[in-house]
Amino acid sequence: MTSSSTTRRNLLLATGALALQAQPAAHQAGKPAPLGSSRKIRLGIAGGGFGAGFSFHEHPNCEVTAVTDLRTDRRRKLQEVYKCQTAYESLEQMLSLEKRLDAVAIFTPPPLHYKHTEMSMKRGLHVYCAVPAVFTLEEAAKLKAIKESTGLRYMMGETSWYREGCIYARNVHRAGGFGELFYSELAYYHDRGDLKELVENKKTRFYEPDGSRSWRWGLPPLHYPTHSMGYLVGVTGERIRTVSALGWGNSHPYVADNVYKNPFFNESALMETDRGHMVRCNVFWLIGEDGERAQWYGEKGTLYMANPGLYGDIHRDRLTKPKALAYPKYLNDPMIPMPMRHESGHGGSHVFLSAEFINALVDNREPEIDVYQSLAITVPGIVGHQSALKKGERLKVPSFDKS
Numbered sequence: 001m002t003s004s005s006t007t008r009r010n011l012l013l014a015t016g017a018l019a020l021q022a023q024p025a026a027h028q029a030g031k032p033a034p035l036g037s038s039r040k041i042r043l044g045i046a047g048g049g050f051g052a053g054f055s056f057h058e059h060p061n062c063e064v065t066a067v068t069d070l071r072t073d074r075r076r077k078l079q080e081v082y083k084c085q086t087a088y089e090s091l092e093q094m095l096s097l098e099k100r101l102d103a104v105a106i107f108t109p110p111p112l113h114y115k116h117t118e119m120s121m122k123r124g125l126h127v128y129c130a131v132p133a134v135f136t137l138e139e140a141a142k143l144k145a146i147k148e149s150t151g152l153r154y155m156m157g158e159t160s161w162y163r164e165g166c167i168y169a170r171n172v173h174r175a176g177g178f179g180e181l182f183y184s185e186l187a188y189y190h191d192r193g194d195l196k197e198l199v200e201n202k203k204t205r206f207y208e209p210d211g212s213r214s215w216r217w218g219l220p221p222l223h224y225p226t227h228s229m230g231y232l233v234g235v236t237g238e239r240i241r242t243v244s245a246l247g248w249g250n251s252h253p254y255v256a257d258n259v260y261k262n263p264f265f266n267e268s269a270l271m272e273t274d275r276g277h278m279v280r281c282n283v284f285w286l287i288g289e290d291g292e293r294a295q296w297y298g299e300k301g302t303l304y305m306a307n308p309g310l311y312g313d314i315h316r317d318r319l320t321k322p323k324a325l326a327y328p329k330y331l332n333d334p335m336i337p338m339p340m341r342h343e344s345g346h347g348g349s350h351v352f353l354s355a356e357f358i359n360a361l362v363d364n365r366e367p368e369i370d371v372y373q374s375l376a377i378t379v380p381g382i383v384g385h386q387s388a389l390k391k392g393e394r395l396k397v398p399s400f401d402k403s
Contacts, residue, residue, distance in 0.1 A: 041361045042100050045082060046091045046116065047107025048074025050130060055354040056105065057082045058339045062358045065101055068094040071209070091116055095123045103153075103361060106130060109215040110224070114139040117154070121146050126153040128357045131226040133374040137382060137398065140375050144400045147371040153360055155367035156374035157353045159346035160230030160292050164327040165305040165313055169235045169296050172315075178298025180277075181236055185297075186228035187282045189289040192265070195252055218258020221247070221267040221283035222388065225381025228281045231294035231305075233376045234369075238273040240380035240397045245269035247388035254285075262385075269384040271397075281384070292347075335359060375400040 041062045045051050048069035057064045067078035068088040075087045088094035091108065094101075103126035106116050114134045117127050133156045134140045147154045160166055172178055192198055192206075202211050222245060232238060247264030249255035255263050265286035271279040293305035301317040313325040331341045331348070336355050344350035360367035369377075383397045 039362050041358050042102045043358075044068070044094055044098060044101045044104045044125075045078055045084075045107070046094065046104060047130070048078040049107065051105065051107030052077050052081045053345045053350060054105070055340050055344060055351050056358060057084075058351075059337055059355060059358045060339065061362045066094055066098045091119065095119060095125075101125055103128065103357075105357075110219075111135055111215050114143055117143065118146055121150050121152050121154075124150075124152070126361055128155050128157060128353075129374075130157050131159075132156075132224060132378045132381070133226075133371075134378055135223060135382070137379065140379050140382075140398075140400050144371060144375065148402075153367060154371040154374070155353075155357050155360065155369050156226070156371075156377070157357075158226045158230040158234070158369055158374070158377055159349040159353065160227050160294075161234040161369055162330075162349035162352035162356075163292070163305075163347040164330060165293065165303070166231055166234050167330050168313075168325065168327055169231070169294070169303050172301070172303065173235050173296075177301055178296060178303075179300030181296055181298040183278045183280075183297040184232050184235075185280045185282075185295040186231045187284075187294065188224070188227040188292050189282070189284050189287050191287055191290060192254065192285045195254075195286075199253055213258075218254055218260050218262050219285075220260055220262040220385045221264060221285055222269060222281075222381040222385040223260070225281060225283055225384065226377045227292040228283060228294075229377040229380060231292075231296075232273075232279055232281075233373055235296065236273075236275075236277075238275055238277065239376050239399060239401065240271045240279065241274050242272045242394050242396055243269050243380055243384045243387055244271075244392050244394040245384040245388040246392050247385075264388060267385065267388050269380070269387070271380060271384075281380070283381070372401050 039061055042065040043056055043062055044066045045064060046068050056062050064082035064084045066086040066088060067075060067082060067084050068091050069075045069078060070090060079087050088097065104120040105128040106113060107130045108116050110132055113129050117129055120127050134143055173181060198206060206214055206217050208214050245267055247267040249264045255265055266284040269281045271281060273279060291307065296303045301315065304314045306313045314322045315325055316322040336351060340351045340355055356367050379400060380397050383395050387393055387395045
């Protein structure tokens, strides 16, 4: 967030949408847990790398009952972070032996996300899952089917959804401040680093402790589209109907030799929404750049999320000068219990994600990023990668919304 002397009221006036003042919420469907509710959600957490960076245990209606990871060091880390005495050596073991759980938070390797979600739902547990939801269209169809057949809650933890720029853009769009939002530019840039070291240094996250390559090695960029796509679906709710994508790679082993048969370091997709709007979605692994951000272009105004550390976020209405943004204090949103109102990972999004999942279970409702939103964020990238392999052929994107 950048500093600015712009007051919140002046900022709202500058957007041309005073309705924002009445609804500065961080979310659309989410509600806080009922005041005074004593219900406890008993949560199991699977995956001790990324999974150790969330705040479920700080929610007054949640107890982390059990944790699991294949690695001893990560199990211990999970126990330390979540103040949990019970640990299991595998998800399979936890699901088999731990009878107290209501839900599972899955932070295992992405190629296993659907498998582990299915295992958990068949056990009768609600699921929070890190991104992406699935890796194939077949898995997408199965995820929709198992969620609908069980009636259990499913939430994908897309961090972009609760970044300040996305929250702000969501409110501007809801208040009509963009007019018709006809074009969005979405980007996720995560450089893989020194290419020589990428091969030689077996202690990086691209390798397992035994020296074998991890799931990250050679991952198709558009198989990890959600940090970009969250900025569209999380703002307008649109669905992608067609996509044409191109990719670029070189002769490095990362793209010449991987289990995905992926030849690309970087992929860029041009998409069409169900409202006839244009979307450009970039996911680049080899680039002198970093971050997750978007730009939204409407007939009335434009919003730019910044390159982190270089310049501030900007809102500009037509026929006016750009105005630097000073975001409202979204952490004060009532969806966030007081103990969780602190800084957290991925632009502050982790506490929002943790709170929304637990709130939804306590309130017995669907979470804001439900299975349909999750698939709408994930599936266009899967089809986009197929298009890139076909040198940009425009392909239809199947819908996995509720029938």
